[in-house]
Amino acid sequence: MAALVTLGFLVALEFAARHHGTPGPITLQVREVVHAPKSGGLLYAAMALMTVVLTWRERFIAVGAAIGVDLAFLLVRWAVDADTAGGHPFGNGALWVTLGAAVVAVTRRTGPERVLLLKGVGLALLLMAGRKTGDTWLLITSKTRPTVLDQYVATADHALGNPSWLAGRIVEATGPVGFNFLDFVYGNLAVAAVVAALYQLRHVVAERRFPRHHLVRTFLVIGLVGPAFYMIFPVVGPLFAYGTGTEHWAAVSLWAPDMPPSEAWAVANLWPGTLPPAGTPQPMPFDGITPRNCMPSLHTAWATAIFIHTRGGPRLLRFAGTFWLVATLCATLGFGYHYGADLIAGVVFTLTIEAALRSYDRGWDRAGIRLVAHGTAVFTAFLLSYRWLPLEMARYPWVAGPLLLLATASVVHGYVRTTAQWSRSTAPVRQPEPQPEPA
Numbered sequence: 001m002a003a004l005v006t007l008g009f010l011v012a013l014e015f016a017a018r019h020h021g022t023p024g025p026i027t028l029q030v031r032e033v034v035h036a037p038k039s040g041g042l043l044y045a046a047m048a049l050m051t052v053v054l055t056w057r058e059r060f061i062a063v064g065a066a067i068g069v070d071l072a073f074l075l076v077r078w079a080v081d082a083d084t085a086g087g088h089p090f091g092n093g094a095l096w097v098t099l100g101a102a103v104v105a106v107t108r109r110t111g112p113e114r115v116l117l118l119k120g121v122g123l124a125l126l127l128m129a130g131r132k133t134g135d136t137w138l139l140i141t142s143k144t145r146p147t148v149l150d151q152y153v154a155t156a157d158h159a160l161g162n163p164s165w166l167a168g169r170i171v172e173a174t175g176p177v178g179f180n181f182l183d184f185v186y187g188n189l190a191v192a193a194v195v196a197a198l199y200q201l202r203h204v205v206a207e208r209r210f211p212r213h214h215l216v217r218t219f220l221v222i223g224l225v226g227p228a229f230y231m232i233f234p235v236v237g238p239l240f241a242y243g244t245g246t247e248h249w250a251a252v253s254l255w256a257p258d259m260p261p262s263e264a265w266a267v268a269n270l271w272p273g274t275l276p277p278a279g280t281p282q283p284m285p286f287d288g289i290t291p292r293n294c295m296p297s298l299h300t301a302w303a304t305a306i307f308i309h310t311r312g313g314p315r316l317l318r319f320a321g322t323f324w325l326v327a328t329l330c331a332t333l334g335f336g337y338h339y340g341a342d343l344i345a346g347v348v349f350t351l352t353i354e355a356a357l358r359s360y361d362r363g364w365d366r367a368g369i370r371l372v373a374h375g376t377a378v379f380t381a382f383l384l385s386y387r388w389l390p391l392e393m394a395r396y397p398w399v400a401g402p403l404l405l406l407a408t409a410s411v412v413h414g415y416v417r418t419t420a421q422w423s424r425s426t427a428p429v430r431q432p433e434p435q436p437e438p439a
Helices: 002-019 025-031 040-053 056-080 092-108 111-144 150-160 163-187 189-200 215-232 245-249 298-309 315-334 340-362 366-388 390-395 397-426
Strands: none
Touching (some): 025 111, 040 056, 040 092, 040 111, 040 189, 056 092, 092 111, 150 163, 150 366, 150 390, 150 397, 163 315, 189 298, 215 340, 298 315, 298 340, 315 340, 340 397, 366 390, 390 397
């Protein structure tokens, strides 16, 4: 049933993209069987996720086969002088191996072994398709939402001290080194998630089953539900609404995105040097290219999910999860992609989804229902206040700002307290050691 629903969703997105004159996620993924992939690292990360169901011998064979296929593609492209057209020169091999594993599962495996291998292939393909699905969603938001609500969020952000403007000036001061370091972290969020997931799923091959709850589930649900709010609350971000767009970073970026200039649509060239005025906000028209992908910040949501799921790991993994969260927050603000209001909404959004998934797995109880309801209420209150009370929030920042932070902290505290209670209630009871009996 899940596979059919996912397939139907992808087909619907394919038709929606075709309606706007561009290929959809299915077409884009099929092309990467032969064409240079957009992200070779993501394809290899997805293949690594699939290998959790394989033995060590099978893993070495899979990795060797993927590298061999990539070398063959590299030689062919070199021989015919084919251009990668902005894609990566590697990654096709990982996709071929993943598809080959699906063929092996159908033709050479039976029973539980077939199901387990197909689950591993399915997770890998979902991660691969997630990138294409996200690109299609962003296209749809830019085509179907001609006006954006950036002035509302920017006005409300006065209550938080306009952190994007401050972070933007700091990133500018770090020059090319600081920018490209954060850009690398920002662009490889999915790879970091796979590393954390590999640790969580390390016992799958021995136990022959997946754990009930893991990071990949949360990642996919965030990516499925989050873009719906892009349609409800379209926002392009301070870099575009109050700046010159991606041209702002062209001089220091090693991987500058190929996007047309958007300065003509901006309110004014204010970011990050001049704070925006706290006047009466109104919807503003924007181009049909820039994604409306700010509210909530899904990069913050995904980084928060990585942070949560690395808490039970070793020290190095916990440190990596903390680092990726902090660096992602610095990048989202410092690059001008998000307002501070987007970030706290992303944190509440993730904790609510994580609580719902955990409650579903263990059976809904009063604590789980209360936590999910509280998170939903706070997230809804954020959106309503940004839309209908931004001017009041800007006029009384010493009231609105602490209220926003306290509301976020209440969800964080509720999540930590509730999950701690769940952990204590499910912890195995320690059996007393046998005592020697008197002779």
